[in-house]
Amino acid sequence: MSDIPDKTLERLCLYRRLLEEQLLQSKERIYxxxxxxxxxxxxxxxxxxxxxxxxxxxxxxxxxxxxxxDISSLLGSHRKQNMILFGIGNLxxxxxxxxxxxxxxxxxxxxxxxxxxxxxxVIAGCRCYNFQDLDSFLKSNSVDMAILAVPGSAVQTLVxxxxxxxxxxxxxxxxxxxxxxxxxxxxxxxxxxxxxxxAYFARKQR
Amino acid sequence: MSDIPDKTLERLCLYRRLLEEQLLQSKERIYxxxxxxxxxxxxxxxxxxxxxxxxxxxxxxxxxxxxxxDISSLLGSHRKQNMILFGIGNLxxxxxxxxxxxxxxxxxxxxxxxxxxxxxxVIAGCRCYNFQDLDSFLKSNSVDMAILAVPGSAVQTLVxxxxxxxxxxxxxxxxxxxxxxxxxxxxxxxxxxxxxxxAYFARKQR
DNA sequence: TTGTGTGAATTAGTTCACAGCA
DNA sequence: TGCTGTGAACTAATTCACACAA
Numbered sequence: 001m002s003d004i005p006d007k008t009l010e011r012l013c014l015y016r017r018l019l020e021e022q023l024l025q026s027k028e029r030i031y032x033x034x035x036x037x038x039x040x041x042x043x044x045x046x047x048x049x050x051x052x053x054x055x056x057x058x059x060x061x062x063x064x065x066x067x068x069x070d071i072s073s074l075l076g077s078h079r080k081q082n083m084i085l086f087g088i089g090n091l092x093x094x095x096x097x098x099x100x101x102x103x104x105x106x107x108x109x110x111x112x113x114x115x116x117x118x119x120x121x122v123i124a125g126c127r128c129y130n131f132q133d134l135d136s137f138l139k140s141n142s143v144d145m146a147i148l149a150v151p152g153s154a155v156q157t158l159v160x161x162x163x164x165x166x167x168x169x170x171x172x173x174x175x176x177x178x179x180x181x182x183x184x185x186x187x188x189x190x191x192x193x194x195x196x197x198x199a200y201f202a203r204k205q206r
Numbered sequence: 207m208s209d210i211p212d213k214t215l216e217r218l219c220l221y222r223r224l225l226e227e228q229l230l231q232s233k234e235r236i237y238x239x240x241x242x243x244x245x246x247x248x249x250x251x252x253x254x255x256x257x258x259x260x261x262x263x264x265x266x267x268x269x270x271x272x273x274x275x276d277i278s279s280l281l282g283s284h285r286k287q288n289m290i291l292f293g294i295g296n297l298x299x300x301x302x303x304x305x306x307x308x309x310x311x312x313x314x315x316x317x318x319x320x321x322x323x324x325x326x327x328v329i330a331g332c333r334c335y336n337f338q339d340l341d342s343f344l345k346s347n348s349v350d351m352a353i354l355a356v357p358g359s360a361v362q363t364l365v366x367x368x369x370x371x372x373x374x375x376x377x378x379x380x381x382x383x384x385x386x387x388x389x390x391x392x393x394x395x396x397x398x399x400x401x402x403x404x405a406y407f408a409r410k411q412r
Numbered sequence: 413t414t415g416t417g418t419g420a421a422t423t424a425g426t427t428c429a430c431a432g433c434a
Numbered sequence: 435t436g437c438t439g440t441g442a443a444c445t446a447a448t449t450c451a452c453a454c455a456a
Binding site (some may be wrong): 257262264351 | 415416417418
């Protein structure tokens with residue numbers, strides 16, 4: 001899907017965030033070993049990752065401002081990308097209240113559910129529509145990504161339908177893997193899995 | 207930290223969940239290629255992972271019930287592991303409302319915050335305490351894991367303090383990496399990173 | 413046959429270590 | 435001198451391909 005390895009991509013996002021924090025503390029330059037310490041990895045890893053970025057450091061380290069810009073131009077500029085949410089249950093509401101307003105470039109512009117009890121209102125600043133209004137919504141709004149917070153049993157059908165309507169990128173909070181064509185990207189967020197993993201280590205420790 | 211590779215561990219958790227669903231559909235046996243399809247990976251990968259599990263399949267596939275038990279005994283039994291949450295902001299509340307009651311074996315038994323406005327009440331069935339009550343709470347309750355949903359700037363200090371109080375496993379929803387001794391395990395959940403990654407692919411697609 | 417279990421081969425990801433530049 | 439950039443070495447993860455068992 002990409003010329004940048006997945007792991008590198010994740011770390012580049014992380015570096016950018018860490019670098020932005022450093023800027024706020026009015027630091028101007030940074031060495032690979034400093035960034036490595038912040039990211040909790042090795043300096044060699046940092047330098048290897050930065051090879052994908054068109055940027056030259058010097059023996060005085062990297063210019064932070066410039067490095068952020070270079071990473072951003074590799075990852076694609078921060079132009080606004082609209083998201084819509086499906087499923088206004090506990091999880092959907094949780095995502096809304098956590099994420100709304102957090103990133104101006106990644107707004108959740110609408111939420112959809114089939115349950116009429118939850119539609120028609122505004123949650124955390126996000127208008128909730130009935131699922132049947134999706135078509136007309138898509139006609140008058142540009143949507144870049146869909147957030148899936150529906151029950152696992154419903155997610156495959158929903159994804160098929162949304163692909164049919166032209167959506168190509170998904171963030172899926174529902175556990176089961178979905179099958180999609182090669183030109184569609186699905187990012188999985190499996191919170192329960194993270195808890196289970198941690199639980200495994202907690203058991204081992206005693 | 208473990209004899210099971212991290213990736214394998216994640217997939218074993220996933221297999222168990224998928225197998226449990228299959229049981230509910232009164233399926234009794236399953237082939238590696240079927241499980242592979244459910245998990246959206248290769249059959250070879252499934253068989254390789256199952257080599258860590260003391261279990262023998264046959265040319266008729268795996269017995270689902272038995273395979274679940276074998277995975278469970280490898281991952282450790284489903285005994286109850288208590289969790290406590292730190293930080294009752296949007297994110298903390300979101301985690302509570304999503305996770306409370308979801309897994310009987312992983313209950314969130316209390317939440318803590320320094321802000322007196324949010325403490326003293328009950329959110330999603332979880333009692334919220336002031337941070338200063340932590341010591342007495344820990345004296346009378348067994349806690350296996352701590353969920354961290356505090357601002358990034360506070361997380362390192364908090365972790366240091368909790369390690370000092372004997373907590374050894376953390377699920378960290380705050381972005382910045384924390385530094386911990388080798389005997390402590392931190393599982394990171396970085397939702398913003400997932401959104402950023404997806405956004406990268408969404409940009410590439412057009 | 414047919415599908416598992418697993419050595420061997422391959423590919424991906426990380427670290428080493430050092431040349432070369434400021 | 436001290437740090438970056440990067441081939442080379444190494445380690446982890448995945449896939450291949452086939453012996454073996456039912």
